[in-house]
Amino acid sequence: MIDAKTLEYDFKEEELGFEEPFKQEDVPLTTGEKISLGLVALGILAFVVQLLGSPLQGTWAGFLLAFILPSIGASLYFWLSYKDTVPGIKHNNNYYRSLLARGSLGWIAGIVMTGFYILLYWWPKYLEGGIRMTDPLSGLLTGGPANQWFLYGLLYTIAVTVFGIRMFMKYRHNRYQKIRTASVMFFQLGLAFIIPNVLKAFNQPEYYFSYFWPLKYDYLFPSSFSYFMQSGSGVGMFFIFWGLMMTFLATPVLTYFYGKRWYCSWVCGCGGLAETMGDPWRQLSDKSTKAWRIERVLIHAVLVFIVITTVLLWINSSTSGSVFGSYSFTLKKWYGFYIGAIFSGVIGVGFYPLMGSRVWCRFGCPMAAILGIFQKFFSRFRITTNGGQCMSCGNCSTYCEMGIDVRAYAQKGENIIRSSCVGCGVCAAVCPRGVLKLENGGTYKDRYEHSDKPVTAFLDSIRHI
Amino acid sequence: MHIAIIGNGATGVAAAKRIRQLQPDWKITLISGESDYHYSRPALMYIFMGHMSFKDTKPYQDHFWKINNIDLLRAWVTEIDHNNKKLTLHQKGQLTYDKLLIATGSKSNKFGWPGQDLKGVQGLWDLMDLRSLYENVKNAKRAVIVGGGLIGIELAEMIHSRNMEVTFLVRENSYWNNVLPKEESMMINRIIRHEGLDLKLETELKEIEGEQNGRVSGVVTNKGERIDCEIVGLTAGVSPNTDLVKETGIDTGRGILVDWSFRTNAPDVFAAGDCAELVTEGDLRNVIQQVWYTGKMQGKVAGEVIAGQDSTYDPGIWYNSAKFFDLEYQTYGNVSNVPVQGEHNLYWEHQNHQHSMRIITRNSIVIGINVMGLRYRHKVCERWIREEKTLDYVLDNLKEANFDPEFYDKFEQEIRHTFKEMAA
Ligand SMILES: Cc1cc2nc3c(=O)[nH]c(=O)nc-3n(C[C@H](O)[C@H](O)[C@H](O)COP(=O)(O)OP(=O)(O)OC[C@H]3O[C@@H](n4cnc5c(N)ncnc54)[C@H](O)[C@@H]3O)c2cc1C
Numbered sequence: 061m062i063d064a065k066t067l068e069y070d071f072k073e074e075e076l077g078f079e080e081p082f083k084q085e086d087v088p089l090t091t092g093e094k095i096s097l098g099l100v101a102l103g104i105l106a107f108v109v110q111l112l113g114s115p116l117q118g119t120w121a122g123f124l125l126a127f128i129l130p131s132i133g134a135s136l137y138f139w140l141s142y143k144d145t146v147p148g149i150k151h152n153n154n155y156y157r158s159l160l161a162r163g164s165l166g167w168i169a170g171i172v173m174t175g176f177y178i179l180l181y182w183w184p185k186y187l188e189g190g191i192r193m194t195d196p197l198s199g200l201l202t203g204g205p206a207n208q209w210f211l212y213g214l215l216y217t218i219a220v221t222v223f224g225i226r227m228f229m230k231y232r233h234n235r236y237q238k239i240r241t242a243s244v245m246f247f248q249l250g251l252a253f254i255i256p257n258v259l260k261a262f263n264q265p266e267y268y269f270s271y272f273w274p275l276k277y278d279y280l281f282p283s284s285f286s287y288f289m290q291s292g293s294g295v296g297m298f299f300i301f302w303g304l305m306m307t308f309l310a311t312p313v314l315t316y317f318y319g320k321r322w323y324c325s326w327v328c329g330c331g332g333l334a335e336t337m338g339d340p341w342r343q344l345s346d347k348s349t350k351a352w353r354i355e356r357v358l359i360h361a362v363l364v365f366i367v368i369t370t371v372l373l374w375i376n377s378s379t380s381g382s383v384f385g386s387y388s389f390t391l392k393k394w395y396g397f398y399i400g401a402i403f404s405g406v407i408g409v410g411f412y413p414l415m416g417s418r419v420w421c422r423f424g425c426p427m428a429a430i431l432g433i434f435q436k437f438f439s440r441f442r443i444t445t446n447g448g449q450c451m452s453c454g455n456c457s458t459y460c461e462m463g464i465d466v467r468a469y470a471q472k473g474e475n476i477i478r479s480s481c482v483g484c485g486v487c488a489a490v491c492p493r494g495v496l497k498l499e500n501g502g503t504y505k506d507r508y509e510h511s512d513k514p515v516t517a518f519l520d521s522i523r524h525i
Numbered sequence: 526m527h528i529a530i531i532g533n534g535a536t537g538v539a540a541a542k543r544i545r546q547l548q549p550d551w552k553i554t555l556i557s558g559e560s561d562y563h564y565s566r567p568a569l570m571y572i573f574m575g576h577m578s579f580k581d582t583k584p585y586q587d588h589f590w591k592i593n594n595i596d597l598l599r600a601w602v603t604e605i606d607h608n609n610k611k612l613t614l615h616q617k618g619q620l621t622y623d624k625l626l627i628a629t630g631s632k633s634n635k636f637g638w639p640g641q642d643l644k645g646v647q648g649l650w651d652l653m654d655l656r657s658l659y660e661n662v663k664n665a666k667r668a669v670i671v672g673g674g675l676i677g678i679e680l681a682e683m684i685h686s687r688n689m690e691v692t693f694l695v696r697e698n699s700y701w702n703n704v705l706p707k708e709e710s711m712m713i714n715r716i717i718r719h720e721g722l723d724l725k726l727e728t729e730l731k732e733i734e735g736e737q738n739g740r741v742s743g744v745v746t747n748k749g750e751r752i753d754c755e756i757v758g759l760t761a762g763v764s765p766n767t768d769l770v771k772e773t774g775i776d777t778g779r780g781i782l783v784d785w786s787f788r789t790n791a792p793d794v795f796a797a798g799d800c801a802e803l804v805t806e807g808d809l810r811n812v813i814q815q816v817w818y819t820g821k822m823q824g825k826v827a828g829e830v831i832a833g834q835d836s837t838y839d840p841g842i843w844y845n846s847a848k849f850f851d852l853e854y855q856t857y858g859n860v861s862n863v864p865v866q867g868e869h870n871l872y873w874e875h876q877n878h879q880h881s882m883r884i885i886t887r888n889s890i891v892i893g894i895n896v897m898g899l900r901y902r903h904k905v906c907e908r909w910i911r912e913e914k915t916l917d918y919v920l921d922n923l924k925e926a927n928f929d930p931e932f933y934d935k936f937e938q939e940i941r942h943t944f945k946e947m948a949a
């Protein structure tokens with residue numbers, strides 16, 4: 061006989077029954093944490109005061125107060141809040157926190173971040189106060205006044221650094237995460253912030269060594285070539301050489317040996333921001349097959365778009381515009397506007413708190429598309445699964461920022477070879493049964509052991525849409 | 526042909542999938558009173574701790590069932606009439622079947638403690654329990670968990686994640702040492718205390734005390750100590766859930782008695798997974814396996830038999846894994862908690878108490894491996910044990926089995942040295 065209490069039970073998934081009203085952290089803050097948050101608040105205050113025209117604006121004191129003070133405060137806060145915890149996975153209460161689970165705070169964060177990008181791209185004049193506050197640093201690095209891109213680069217680098225420190229603390233038991241985080245911090249600070257700005261000081265073209273075509277799409281445009289050539293010295297030639305080499309040589313070779321992670325979660329700035337500031341929201345990525353289908357269509361469409369644009373621009377420039385006239389320029393403009401600005405910036409970062417940290421990388425980035433094709437068909441990288449140890453809990457899928465249903469493979473004991481996997485290693489970190497391991501196999505053939513072949517898997521996934 | 530399966534857990538689902546593979550046209554109905562869709566029971570704790578939402582714990586997307594043409598029926602079965610091949614459903618009429626698989630899982634043990642039905646006293650097995658826990662933690666400050674097994678420590682971790690005080694009563698003199706060898710068990714004691722839990726060893730529950738309104742107010746231990754608490758977690762093991770088959774003429778022992786092809790004594794009625802007790806010939810004890818992977822394996826074989834194949838269950842080489850707070854544990858083969866005559870125990874533990882390895886040999890042949898704070902490859906360990914590799918071979922090839930993430934410290938060298946010395 062089944063007891064009456066059991067028969068009464070009626071669990072409705074739609075009503076969940078397990079959701080709680082979002083709650084604030086009920087752990088009281090320690091004095092140290094209060095002080096560090098105080099520093100952040102003070103910094104914000106200093107920022108607002110200067111926006112309103114305080115004479116501090118444009119001075120070093122003003123700069124330090126508005127940018128460095130809150131950065132120190134936030135880093136200190138992350139350090140303090142993790143330092144006394146036992147090293148391990150720190151995902152308690154993620155689904156109960158409004159900011160992290162699309163509650164009202166999450167929406168506010170999304171709107172603020174999206175708003176910032178809209179101002180940045182289309183109404184930079186409203187950021188004028190902020191831009192002026194960065195003049196001292198800009199003067200030091202570039203020798204000239206700042207523009208909105210300098211402000212943007214600075215905030216970006218600060219975000220990667222501060223949240224990088226958070227990653228260090230959160231994953232201090234995991235050396236893969238620590239090294240990877242150090243790597244993205246290094247590439248952002250050095251190659252994507254200091255070097256390009258210092259190049260400006262030497263009257264050289266601003267060049268980002270860590271971005272290549274097709275992500276930095278204009279690096280292989282004819283206009284960039286002529287611009288780099290104009291700079292006279294060999295430096296411009298070197299930039300052209302570097303760009304070609306990275307796109308056509310380094311990309312396939314490194315991806316063959318290490319998978320696309322060598323770029324996406326170790327070097328790339330977009331990836332760097334996603335892996336640091338985006339980390340708290342990684343669980344929001346959509347894991348459904350429907351999302352996967354949209355992803356495949358979109359990302360490859362963007363790739364085709366940028367390839368066509370680039371080819372047309374070259375045909376155009378070599379025929380002096382006689383074949384396509386101004387069409388190629390229109391394409392270039394569209395790409396810059398819809399993909400370069402709206403997709404990669406506004407949606408890509410602005411929607412972190414709503415759609416997870418890798419919206420751009422997953423649905424839009426043409427570089428990811430190319431790397432993904434190599435990864436899927438010609439790479440030694442794969443995630444192997446540990447026999448029958450998987451108990452289908454779903455942590456891996458939940459915390460995959462690329463929305464890969466890792467569990468679907470793990471519970472069958474199959475290797476995971478997905479073009480979108482950026483090799484962040486978080487699935488392996490969160491797995492409570494030690495089932496997943498990122499590996500560079502000996503050859504690219506044996507990685508399909510116990511796993512679907514790419515073509516079969518592809519056909520299968522279409523059949524199952 | 527209509528197959529009815531009671532229970533949509535690991536076992537029921539594995540069976541349904543296998544039957545569908547072998548018999549594309551048969552009708553399959555997967556019945557559960559607990560949830561519409563199959564979910565991962567071991568993930569219950571992560572829902573409560575806010576790592577995942579309920580829907581994240583579903584191993585298959587909802588459209589999977591439609592694609593595979595497996596009918597899902599949300600209902601409690603209240604009666605099995607195997608003579609007329611008919612099930613009675615609570616408030617949902619009746620269902621006839623041609624073949625029936627019972628995969629009703631386990632239920633928490635209750636030992637008739639005084640006060641065990643008070644409000645705030647609960648076990649942890651299913652969504653009903655999880656829901657009670659959400660109710661019970663409201664305004665609670667201290668919980669007492671009774672029973673030092675895998676579910677007990679999970680429940681302790683869950684409640685602890687809400688910043689509540691947790692007292693953990695363990696009957697043995699070290700956590701789970703009726704399964705784990707002393708050293709591993711002691712590593713976990715240390716972890717539990719380091720997390721700030723109040724671990725009381727060699728302590729048993731005597732009585733649960735309540736208030737006028739029927740809510741629990743505290744417990745009394747066998748040592749006469751009274752502990753105030755608002756929640757009591759009863760996690761003193763689980764037993765096969767045989768509620769449904771009692772008095773139906775289907776034989777039960779501790780579980781539903783089946784042969785190694787999962788047939789019960791009733792025609793066309795099968796049972797598998799946690800609820801089944803495999804009858805063993807001779808003097809050996811009957812086998813009851815209550816873990817996730819055995820559920821999957823048993824379900825698969827039961828599915829084959831139901832679909833008309835001639836399969837018998839081969840449990841293979843035992844393995845399992847768990848996580849105690851942040852300490853991962855894996856075991857392969859035969860590792861008993863106390864030294865066994867004729868077996869040789871080699872144990873290494875890192876001085877930081879975060880990593881350990883144990884290898885058990887018999888006549889220099891490796892028969893069991895335990896690792897804590899290390900990840901080892903299932904396939905490799907299994908192969909070693911199956912192929913009866915010698916200790917020397919295993920030690921020389923230890924690296925091959927390491928499954929830790931890249932850049933992690935490797936201890937194989939040290940372990941090898943230590944064990945070679947010990948063995949010499
Ligand atoms: C908190 C927790 C953690 C665990 N962690 C692990 C782990 O880490 N590793 C591991 O290997 N195992 C773990 N287990 C054990 C594992 O979950 C079980 O071994 C496994 O779920 C058994 O599967 P099953 O399909 O046999 O039974 P169950 O999963 O119990 O499924 C039986 C289903 O049948 C339903 N049912 C019962 N009676 C009726 C009826 N009369 N009418 C309709 N439906 C009915 C039940 O409601 C239930 O949904 C854990 C269990 C718990 C509770």
Ligand code: SF4
Pocket residue numbers: 443459460461462463464466476480481482483484485486487488
């Ligand atoms: S599959 Fe794992 S490693 Fe790859 S992107 Fe997802 S979480 Fe990162």
Ligand code: SF4
Pocket residue numbers: 449450451452453454455456457466467470471490491492493494495496
């Ligand atoms: S996190 Fe690990 S155990 Fe859980 S579903 Fe993923 S691979 Fe399986």
